[in-house]
Amino acid sequence: MARAFDTGEHLAVQAGTGTGKSLAYLVPAVVRAVETERPVVVSTATIALQRQLVDRDLPRLADSLADELPRRPRFALLKGRGNYLCLNKIHNGSEHGSDPPEADLPQEELFDPVPATALGREVQRLTAWTSDTESGDRDELVPGVTDRAWAQVSVSARECIGMARCPYGTDCFAERARERAGRADIIVTNHALLAIDAVSDAAVLPDHELLVVDEAHELVDRVTGVATGELSATSMAVAQRRAARLVDAELSDQLDTAVAALTALIGDGAPGRIDVLDDDLATALAALRDAARRVRSAIDLSPSDPKAAAARAEAVTALSDVGETAARMLDSFGPPIADRTDVVWLERETIRGAERAVLRVAPLTVAGLLRSRLFERSTTVLTSATLTVGGSFDAMAGAWGLTSGPENPADSDNPKKPQIRWRGIDVGSPFNHAKSGILYVAAHLPPPGRDGTGSPEQLDEIAGLITAAGGRTLGLFSSMRAARTAAETMRERLDTPVLCQGDDSTTTLVKRFAEDPETSLFGTLSLWQGVDVPGPSLSLVLIDRIPFPRPDDPLLTARQRRVAARGGNGFMAVAASHAALLLAQGAGRLLRSADDRGVVAVLDSRMATARYAGYLRASLPPFWSTTDPVQVRQALQRLHTR
Template identity: 50%
Template sequence: DAASVSAATGTDGDGVESLAEQVKRLHEWVQETETGDRDDLVPGVSEKAWRQVSLSKLECLGTGCPMIDDCFPDNAKQTAFESDIVVTNHTMVGIFSTGSPNVLPEFSSIIVDEAHELVDRVTSAATSELTIGAIDHAARLARRNGGVSTGSLDHAVENYGLALAELPEQSFPQGLPAEAQYAVEAIRDASREILTQLKPKKDGESTDTGLKVAQAAMLQIFEICERIAANDASRDVLWCSRPRFNSEEGMQRLNIAPLSVNGLLSTNLWGTHTGVLTSATLSLGNSFDPVARSIGIDHSLNPETGVARAWSATDAGSPFDYPKQGILYIAKDLPTPGQSPTTESQLDTIAELITAAGGRTLGLFSSRRAAELAAEAMRERLDVPILVQGEDQLPTLVAQFSEDEETCLFGTLSLWQGVDVPGPACQLVIMDRIPFPRPDDPVKAARTRAIAASGGNGFMQVSATHAALLLAQGAGRLVRSINDRGVVAVLDPRLATARYGSFLTNSMPNFWTTTKKDVAIGALQRLSEAQ
């Protein structure tokens, strides 16, 4: 956890670095770093500390900022604008796709690697939240830098807090309850009035840096409120949540996200650009159509020509001989997973498989609670090291897992994708259940309802496609080189018994498949004895 690291600058009595110490370390780091990239800061800092030294995108003053010469993002942007080839990340492509063209230089073609993540990244970039902390921050800036009264906004925020306290954590496809709606509209109206007061009194644009920051922060509040108040269920998904981090970040807030991003991608990314998309998991159920549909190229119209875009797909194959290198074991005899994170029969099977493998296990679980319970049970039953995501930074855990062949690593979503551990350290990959999206995921639930309402199969297009993608990614952790051998064990009988099972298995590497546990155990024992 970035918020609980110890640093050389000192820690409090519990060994946890204080906020002041984190900020001090950030100021020292900024004098040394060449990129300003948060990922380059090791150990990391809490979100609260990072906010003390950073600005949101809407608070950025652009070329009018007096610190422009020392601005890391602007320097990177200028370098990109002078380059023939620009390498960036999904986040920047997501921001560009939401309608912010100036974040990237002009380009004619784009190559997107790991393109299966594109929809989630664009959705994230287009998602906004209305928090009491953000509103209070904008009000402070307006008072301090603009000299304006924020009494009406302060009163509206109080009512908003009271309304939030009464809201359940759920989506609102039919609109907010009246009190919450009135509270959001009051914040919208108050922020609009403050924006009017923050305008320069004389003709021309103000050069006051503080005033510009206040305007940008207040504009962000106004635009989010306007979007939430409009509550267009045909375009957006609106819900209330309480993020579970700490007491401050865990306060309730309203969130709003696009119902679909294929229109944004079709218009802003594919409108005038040639795209090449690559990934090992673009073909789901032996078809590229699900992914093409989700990213806005399946039968979409080119806005300039008014005709459907031409696209083609190619399966380049794999250097791996999956049927000979791996076994897919589907635990058909186990009960269908329910609400309980784990079951005794699941734990018994996990223990048998790990024992046969002599450790060497990557455990992919559908929830953090399931991973923690399974790890606790295995530590009691087995004599092999068990690491759990969250006990240390992920790169450290993966390094420990890869260095010791007896070690097992259990975790959730971050381990399903991107972990690359070739060799005998990973000869067993366990998935506790088919990774369908959580039933309370407001965006995916809304997308499912919208597809069903238009006559489509919402379950297959949303939930099954989501699960197929993660199953393909998770199973791909097993074979990372031509010499790797092992077993992928899915402890969910629905993969073999449900009607959608073939769609899911056809999305995974074509391992030799069995539903017999003794076959999987025998193969693992032989691999273990051969080490």
């Protein structure tokens, strides 16, 4: 890493659990930052790792290096503005009150001394917390509050009226955090804020030339999420409501009409990817775009009163989001399908028991964005336990924009553009995978069906494996339906407890699983990547099927089609790479300490028979492998009784 900082060559490092990744990048980062008086930014995907770095690793490192450095290194945690209390919103509120669906009450009732609702009581608690907290950071509030309550006391960066105009500017929690970050040698942040810094023209992070991206396998998805726009009845109603009192009735009516037309259209629409823009949708999007722009232009942003200024800033932000998203959706249909850079789809999702329709637009690739706004500006070290796919860094490097090709044609229009210099290193693992773990592929099972639940043969296999293991099983399933079906069946057939994601909070379930070796835990995506249970409570990881993306996933299928149209293998570049990365993450749950032993069981016979099976297995640790069910059950029984 120190060499990368010296040469400007980007570095991708795969380092397994237990290799000390954080210390490996923090030591050279701290030394470099202190010696040059130039900060290093460290970005992570999860709050847990951010807290580990700031609360544990960096303080210990600062103590250890005290005699080697000219001064003690400074470090700070920086999050997006919406993670901090907004004093102006708490004390002044806004002219339009609360926005649906975050609140059902006017602003004055939310902040009433004797609130009658649960939401009002949460807001009152947040108001009282303002006097006690030093940071205003939502993550430091225990117990936490709902998103509905937090929305009443926070603003986004675009809704902020600015430190100079805000009467609480000098006491602003977000500005204080930013000021601390500006003085720090190591700035710890998250991928979302890093993406916002890259996407927006405004500088969100302090100037930096050196960047470390931990949990780098998450980077593309997090940047894609930030770059995704959406239109829903809720988001349009917020813009409508915020603008209603700020413009004349004629303009307000135009916006109301446009919102009503698009709301009705997407409410009646069929979910799925939209490849052809029909006349009705084109007309509705154009009307919304034009109305939002006209209303936005009519709002006066110059009032000196902080309450009025805040209301106008919030309205302009909501209108800009709606208008720009509608315009982006319209523009995305301009080029031929093979040349498009965005995909649009309609989705139906359930939130708090209510279904809503959402029209979304997302980039087909963020490679060009990452290249131009990240790698061409900062020397970057990317690290994770899982960066190689099929035994190579090529897939990740293409997704990041470090290389070009059918999957990432970033340089196809400009072959003279200098190639980005980078290299990949796999530092291995402290574990002896061949002696500590077994990869068992249940080749005798029928291929999984399309209904999303396990076959009777697969359920028999799960019961037999868990019985042999004496519980101690983490079941990773491709869908919640499959996880629940398996859990219900196992509860009837097994004498050991079975927990299922959704029974309680994930944190509570993992704690119960870790504390009782006979307990099994079934779940889906968050368990594939978020479980760290060393010791005897986990000796069997079950994977029900190869985790290919859903065949109706609008974004990944559009990416797959785009690769194929440019001469690449869309299935291998997108679907197989996606599955390989998740398989590696899931298999990584097994060995978390040097003494751990166990089995990763893949209950999908395609892992042994399909033409892509070798590619997927090359993405996994080098476990000893077998397809013999008797042999693997005997091994689990020995582990259980040792």
